[in-house]
Amino acid sequence: MTSYATNLWYVAMPARELKRGGMTGRELFGEPVLFGRRADGEVFAFRDICPHRGVLLSAGRFDGREVECPYHGWRFGSDGRCTAIPSLLPDQKMHLDRIGTPAYPCRESQGLIWIHWGEGAAVEDPPVIPEIGDLSPGVAATLDLPCDIDNAVYGLLDPAHGPYVHNSRWWRSRRALREKTKHYVPSRRGFTMARHSPTQGGLTYALLGGNVSTEISFELPGLRIEVIQGDRGTVGSVTAVTPVTASRTRLCHLLYWTIPWLTPLKPVAGAFARAFLKQDQWIMEVQQQGLRHGAPQILINDADTLVKWYLRLKRDWQAAQEDNSEFVNPLPETTLRWQT
Ligand code: FES
Ligand SMILES: [Fe+2]
Structure with missing residues (x-):
């Protein structure tokens, strides 16, 4: 495994x-x-x-x-x-x-x-999104990716594949690459893209009214949480990956919202989420065809820095588990730039 x-x-x-x-x-x-x-x-x-x-x-x-x-x-x-x-x-x-x-x-x-x-006792509770309270997800989509958990997490974190893998008409054209600057702060077991106002609009933002801001966080073992807040309410998403076997990873994607009149949109949001995840599933499949031949991978700055951080967090976390010491997040607070 x-x-x-x-x-x-x-x-x-x-x-x-x-x-x-x-x-x-x-x-x-x-x-x-x-x-x-x-x-x-x-x-x-x-x-x-x-x-x-x-x-x-x-x-x-x-x-x-x-x-x-x-x-x-x-x-x-x-x-x-x-x-x-x-x-x-x-x-x-x-x-x-x-x-x-x-x-x-x-x-x-x-x-x-x-x-x-793991062998250790569960000393704390599972992670929660405080902004969501005790709401249940309006949409829950699950699918299996034909890769190990590391490559599944890379896909979760990778900002540069969006315009290429998710470039259907629903999304946006690959011609519109723009420079992005994002500020990151280390968290308990991961990092958070500091709350910021989105640079581009979109349906979610339109529905949430004015003063929209987004916060995206990642933490071990493979949990991405996005919270978008606006004057009219909050939309949250959880994307989590869990190993099934050494070469298969389950991905769960959940959407929550605090706006009751969004509920009729459930089927549309569900279909959209599944179509989106299918695109990730497809790229993992074609990636495996190369990796099967022992292909190495290149991690570049700054688009792959989040992937490097994940590997570092995981290594340090596991080392702390093995010698029973306290885990200290090794990541710096920093600003990353890329074009997507
Ligand atoms: S009771 Fe005999 S195998 Fe389970
Ligand atoms: Fe993706």
């Missing part, structure tokens, strides 16, 4: 994909993971492998409280502990509490289900 940062919260899926009393088996980090939502609404995750004979537990049944293995009916609570072995007679005692499948910290917030991945 490729090297991904550990001891961090990753987005597992949009919360709406997990109904009350339901469960789903997903491959993440090269491991089978069972996600479930109990009858009381709480979400949970554990390794999707029966400790008896290795059957996928998600192929069994879930009654809203316990998961039953489809092979011999062993049952497991939402903490992964075995609660019943039906073949045992009353006089055949076993310590069921010593049998189980490993559970992973799992939380729900702002319409997302998060999983904490």
Whole structure:
């Protein structure tokens, strides 16, 4: 498996994909993971492998409280502990509490289900967008990119591909390259493009009324958050990447808004988001055809500086995890310039 940062919260899926009393088996980090939502609404995750004979537990049944293995009916609570072995007679005692499948910290917030991945305990809560409060996303689009998490993050951060990859009529013409100057400040585990007023208009900006400003932040492991605020309200987006295997990465893109009359636009916004992500998926596919042959990559200033920062953050974060020391963000506050 490729090297991904550990001891961090990753987005597992949009919360709406997990109904009350339901469960789903997903491959993440090269491991089978069972996600479930109990009858009381709480979400949970554990390794999707029966400790008896290795059957996928998600192929069994879930009654809203316990998961039953489809092979011999062993049952497991939402903490992964075995609660019943039906073949045992009353006089055949076993310590069921010593049998189980490993559970992973799992939380729900702002319409997302998060999983904490790594050996360390989940000492803090998953990231939130304060401007969004407890709103759920109006649009949730998910797709798999045929690349490792690093190349998926490069695509998230890369400002220079916009006019080339996303140059449909919806977007803008590739002829209109302009000089951009953006100021960045380091954050807890990433960096933030300081709040600024957009240089060009667009539908979102028109809908938000006057005094529009944007803030874009990135943090480990692969989380991009954009908040656009205007006189009429706020639009937020979360884009998160999570490894499925060493060569496949799940991308979740969510849009939130505080303006109720935008809700009829959901189908349009959803179609737009999916079309946009398909373009990224396509470029990752054609990139893999080159990378498969061991092609090296070149990182240039300043358009690829964010990618360099990501690699540096990840390296320092992982080093701190390994020697159990405190992570210190190594990035400078600086201004970057490029043409897009
Ligand atoms: S394999 Fe799961 S109960 Fe036997
Ligand atoms: Fe893109």
